[in-house]
Amino acid sequence: MSLKLELPRGMRDIESMESSTIEYVRQKFIETSNLFGFQFMEPSPIELLSVIETKSGPSIKNEIYHFTDKGDREVALRFDFTIGLTRFATSQKSIRLPTKISTFGGVWRYDEPQKGRYRFFHQWDIEIYGEPSIESDAEIIDFTSKFISRLGLENIVIDICDRELVESYVKDVFKSDSPNVIGDILRAVDKIQKKRKQDIINEYQEKGYSVPELEQILKFSEIKGLPNEIEKQIDTSQIKNWDKILQLFDTLKNRGVNNARINFGIVRGLDYYSGIIFEVFEKNFDVGALVGGGRYDTLTRAFGRSDLGATGAAGGVERIALLLEKQQVSTKNSESRVSVVFINSDMQKIAINVASKLRLNGIPTDVDLSGKSLKKQMEIASTSKRVIIVAPKEYADNCVIIRNMEDGSEKQIQLDVMLNDVKSSLQL
Numbered sequence: 001m002s003l004k005l006e007l008p009r010g011m012r013d014i015e016s017m018e019s020s021t022i023e024y025v026r027q028k029f030i031e032t033s034n035l036f037g038f039q040f041m042e043p044s045p046i047e048l049l050s051v052i053e054t055k056s057g058p059s060i061k062n063e064i065y066h067f068t069d070k071g072d073r074e075v076a077l078r079f080d081f082t083i084g085l086t087r088f089a090t091s092q093k094s095i096r097l098p099t100k101i102s103t104f105g106g107v108w109r110y111d112e113p114q115k116g117r118y119r120f121f122h123q124w125d126i127e128i129y130g131e132p133s134i135e136s137d138a139e140i141i142d143f144t145s146k147f148i149s150r151l152g153l154e155n156i157v158i159d160i161c162d163r164e165l166v167e168s169y170v171k172d173v174f175k176s177d178s179p180n181v182i183g184d185i186l187r188a189v190d191k192i193q194k195k196r197k198q199d200i201i202n203e204y205q206e207k208g209y210s211v212p213e214l215e216q217i218l219k220f221s222e223i224k225g226l227p228n229e230i231e232k233q234i235d236t237s238q239i240k241n242w243d244k245i246l247q248l249f250d251t252l253k254n255r256g257v258n259n260a261r262i263n264f265g266i267v268r269g270l271d272y273y274s275g276i277i278f279e280v281f282e283k284n285f286d287v288g289a290l291v292g293g294g295r296y297d298t299l300t301r302a303f304g305r306s307d308l309g310a311t312g313a314a315g316g317v318e319r320i321a322l323l324l325e326k327q328q329v330s331t332k333n334s335e336s337r338v339s340v341v342f343i344n345s346d347m348q349k350i351a352i353n354v355a356s357k358l359r360l361n362g363i364p365t366d367v368d369l370s371g372k373s374l375k376k377q378m379e380i381a382s383t384s385k386r387v388i389i390v391a392p393k394e395y396a397d398n399c400v401i402i403r404n405m406e407d408g409s410e411k412q413i414q415l416d417v418m419l420n421d422v423k424s425s426l427q428l
Contacts, residue, residue: 010110010119021321022122024331025151026104029124032147036139038102038126043084045106049074054302055083055272065108077108081125082299086310089129090303097308098130100139104317115287115322122317129300132309134244137276137295138251140313144280144291145257151320152329153282156290159224159263160248160278163294166267168240169220173213186267188214189221193265221265230262248276274298276311282323290323291315336428339381340367343374343391351390354400354415358388361422381405386426388418402426 007013014022033040049066066076078084081103089095104124113119126143128136141158148156170185171177184207188200197218204214223230227249236242245262252260260278268277277294293313300308324331338358342351348371355367366384368377381387382405389401394412402418402425403410418425 008119010113012118018321021324021331022317024324025122025124025317025320028150029102029104029147032143032150033102033126035146036100036126036143038100038143040102040104041085041088042103042105043078043081043088045078046075047078047083047087049076051087052076052079052083055299063109063111065110079107079109080314081105081107081123082127082296082312082314085125085127085312086129086299086303089127089310090300090305090308095129098128098136100126100128102126117316117318123314124317125312125314127310127312129308129310132275132295132297132311134247134276135251136309136311138248138255138257140293140311141248141252141260141278142255142257144278144293144313144315145259148280148291151324153320153323153327155283155327156259156280157283158257158260158278158280159266160245160260160276161263161266162241162245162276163267163273164275165239165241165245166221166264169264170217173216174210184209185214185217189217189265189267192218192221224263224265225261227262244276268292268294272296272298272302278313280315282327285323285326287319287322290319336385336426337364337366337383338386338388338426338428339377339384340365340388340390341374341377341381342368343389345371347390347392347395350395351388354388354390354419357419358422361419363422363426363428385428 030040049061052060052064060079061076064076064079066074069075085101085103089099089101102125105122106120107123108120110119111117126140128139130136141160145156145158166186166189167182170182174181174185176182184204188204191200200218201211201214205211223233225233227246230236249260249262266277266279268279273294274297275295278292279289280291281289291313292315293311295309295311297309300306300310340351340355340358342348348368351367352369355365358365366381368380372380378387384405387403387405389403391401394401395415398415399412400415400418401410401412404427413425422428
């Protein structure tokens with residue numbers, strides 16, 4: 001019986017092209033982290049199951065990879081970075097506040113595989129821990145806007161809301177403080193981006209909810225726009241935290257963030273978000289939010305730090321990669337690659353020596369190792385910026401030929417001269 005060489009469902013091998021795109025996103029993320037003064041770290045890939053359940057309850061076990069280890073401890077693979085970073089931050093009694101942490105890496109989720117989302121995928125994450133402030137919320141949104149811009153993506157909108165604002169409106173409409181009622185209605189709002197309104201109304205009517213009140217909430221959730229536009233549509237004086245929204249948009253304007261708007265349909269993270277929340281979309285992209293984030297002071301309290309506020313954001317790298325492809329953003333390494341080719345087998349050893357010296361000079365260089373024909377070497381080298389040709393006649397005079405692959409021109413140069421000033425000689 002032959003062995004089936006298959007992967008578990010939802011897993012895949014990450015090949016060179018995709019790996020290159022992920023690395024492109026990673027480098028842009030680290031650059032932006034440095035610009036904003038975030039300290040980069042990587043939390044443990046394995047957490048105690050009890051720590052993870054602090055955030056999402058026992059039902060989270062249905063959505064993650066968990067197991068009993070050899071020490072009979074219940075543990076789980078990380079399914080996001082917020083848990084690990086918050087565990088770390090809240091356990092540091094002498095931590096300097098505010099502290100800004102960033103991270104990038106792989107996470108595991110046992111959910112239904114879908115376009116742009118696998119059971120192992122990559123996320124970037126930023127968090128700010130300290131006294132709650134609008135400026136911290138704005139810093140997270142500002143980072144996100146500038147990071148997306150540095151990636152080269154266009155047509156992006158940042159939809160912002162406030163969980164307390166929406167919850168207060170639900171309480172007023174349904175005349176109820178019941179957490180179950182509020183949670184149910186917020187879930188209905190969350191579904192409006194994925195399901196037909198009438199289907200939601202039918203579903204909730206069967207649960208016993210009043211249709212007129214539900215329609216009022218769903219109509220409210222469709223309101224989008226800048227603060228001054230919304231103030232023309234509804235009486236904002238009766239809406240909780242409207243002053244906080246105005247303050248946030250004022251500081252975003254001061255920071256030059258001009259792709260944000262209010263969207264009362266954003267309620268994300270029903271289990272622990274507590275204040276300003278936001279999601280990022282490309283206006284014509286149909287795979288869901290690229291980024292999600294907001295304030296989650298309830299989680300730091302659950303970890304025993306009522307003195308510590310928290311706000312952050314995370315994005316799925318594979319979804320971003322899909323959008324980079326859709327918008328035809330080049331993610332190729334900006335370094336100029338060189339190839340060294342040889343006329344015959346006698347020149348191969350010399351070509352390898354030249355390639356090694358170029359690499360010592362920091363020049364990304366390819367050279368054939370298997371003795372291919374010159375024609376085949378040149379075909380492979382066609383994507384290089386420069387090709388160095390090692391030929392018997394020229395090498396006898398201590399020279400090589402440099403071909404410019406952009407215009408096809410060639411020149412002969414002394415090998416020692418080239419190696420003494422590589423970038424100038426190759427015009428890189």
